[in-house]
Amino acid sequence: MPARRPISETIQYQVRQRANLLCEYCHASEQWQYVTFTIEHIIPLAKNGADTLDNLALACFHCNRKKSDRMTAIDPQSDAEVPLFNPRQDNWSNHFIWSADGLFIIGLTPVGRTTVTVLALNRERVINIRAADKAVGRHPPPGDPIQLEN
Numbered sequence: 104m105p106a107r108r109p110i111s112e113t114i115q116y117q118v119r120q121r122a123n124l125l126c127e128y129c130h131a132s133e134q135w136q137y138v139t140f141t142i143e144h145i146i147p148l149a150k151n152g153a154d155t156l157d158n159l160a161l162a163c164f165h166c167n168r169k170k171s172d173r174m175t176a177i178d179p180q181s182d183a184e185v186p187l188f189n190p191r192q193d194n195w196s197n198h199f200i201w202s203a204d205g206l207f208i209i210g211l212t213p214v215g216r217t218t219v220t221v222l223a224l225n226r227e228r229v230i231n232i233r234a235a236d237k238a239v240g241r242h243p244p245p246g247d248p249i250q251l252e253n
Contacts, residue, residue: 110142110154118142122161123244127190128170129208129224130244131163135236138164145189147172160190165229169222176221178213188218201249205242206233209250 119140124133126140133140143162146152149172162170170187178185188198198215199208208224210216219225236242243249 108154110159114154114156114159115142117156118159118161122190125161125244126163126166127160127195128162128166128188128218128222129229130195130247131229131232132236132241132244133161133163135241136163140164141167143167143170145191146174150174157191165226166222166224173221176217178217179220180216181213183213185213185217187221188214196248199248201243201247203250205237205249206230 119133125131126133127143140161140163143160143166144152144154145158145160148154152158173187175184175186177183188195193214198210198212198218200211201207202209207230208219210219233242
């Protein structure tokens with residue numbers, strides 16, 4: 104594995120802007136967090152991923168840690184191995200929707216279900232953050248699909 108080099112500030116800025124300051128997995132907003140989100144390698148360096156813009160995503164600490172070097176996992180519904188959500192290849196709205204109350208991410212596809220499970224996108228702490236953000240009108244993110252009824 105090649106030696107890891109710091110990702111340039113220019114590329115970090117481009118990744119953040121492309122992501123609209125949202126974790127590209129759980130759609131938490133970096134703007135309202137106390138810690139800076141990480142620049143995540145979609146294809147990990149250990150699996151020959153590159154430091155290129157098309158292999159980088161903005162990820163909150165939790166999603167980055169849970170994803171680790173995984174690229175696939177087992178779909179909890181079908182028990183088939185499927186790819187995890189890839190922000191450079193997949194459209195978030197095709198795989199996920201917010202529950203009617205806007206607090207839970209629902210996986211619509213095997214990729215969505217698996218990503219919700221593996222990355223624990225509905226962990227208690229993030230649900231509490233979403234509820235607080237919703238109360239002040241900054242959640243869910245604009246443009247994200249919301250389930251019409253529970």
